[in-house]
Amino acid sequence: MIIGHLDLDAFFAAVEELEQPELRGRPLVVGGDPHGRGVVATANYEARRYGIGSAMSCAEALRRCPRAVFVHPRKGLYSTYSDAVWAAVREVVPTVERTGLDEGYLDLGEVADDFARARELAEAIQAVVRGATRLSASVGVATCKVCAKVASDRRKPGGLTVVPPGREAAFLAPFDVRLLAGVGPRAEARLLAAGVRTMGALAGLSDAELRSIAPGKVGRLLRDRARGVDARPIELGGEPVSISQEETFERDVLDRSRLHAELTTMATRVAENLTLGGRTARTITTKLRYPDFSIRSRSQTLPVGIDDGARIGELACSLLDRALADRPGAVRLVGVGVSSLEPHRQLTLLEASTEA
């Protein structure tokens, strides 16, 4: 396998700079309200010099750089740019796996026999992306996904890193474990507490050491990846597994009727998305986040799928009531989601009477 990983550099911020050239050269943060509860989605490289990064609260970003410009994300605009990028990429490499608006894997082995040719292809891809959209992309090339992804992150912005076959483990060894896909804040804390800071250290753990730090198949998976062992193929996009909507309030909300109204509105939008995809859902889930950031969810699975917004809303509200009966109090977020999705079909009379 020869896999490429393409990552658009500071994508949301780069698009905003293209759309509003007067923002170029200024610290730019795409995200929520710096005076509210928003977080940073993307910061441009000028803003990153102030230590501003993704997922930081916008209030903190403002403290770090009071002269930063804050803009709200324009998802539709980014989707348009993203579609243009991937259309350009497919001109060079037909098989791609989009893992987000701004990144994805490329099956370079489909059109390249060796790594020298794969490097040329990667350069060609960077050029067509720049030509089609004026956006800069970084690319990593390797025999597996985990190496390609770490490689694409290595020389940002606009970099190209090729990991020759047989050098996977040696390439990954010096990087922090946090850069490994699957290692989040929790896993990183556990690994650091055990003295495991780099991927090389993780790769060298014995079975017994691994069991005490990261038990279960997750631990084995992470160690394999740290060793450059990753057989995941390029996968073409499939149907979504769930659809959801949620909202964080500017101030915590106690009023039950307000929460019901919010859920009902969200249920309508979820149902619209379901209908758009020609799907129904059997499982409805209501999610609450309390002021202490703890999350409660309550769900219900129906014998047959539904796509009616009013019905989803009713179920979501009754699940909310159940959750609030278990733990009363104000909440900072409510959301409704549907899963166990099925293709839409006509109900038989028997199913309809059961569902009702």
Add this chain to the structure above:
DNA sequence: TCTGGGGTCCTCCGCCTG
């Protein structure tokens, strides 16, 4: 009065059934 939104996947537990 730090901490979004929309997803996926994994794990654990309890219940039911054979």
Add this chain to the structure above:
DNA sequence: TCTGCAGGCGGAGGACCC
């Protein structure tokens, strides 16, 4: 009839990703 067990499934929560 009772008990133990395994497997499937729903429900809940946690962790992670972009």
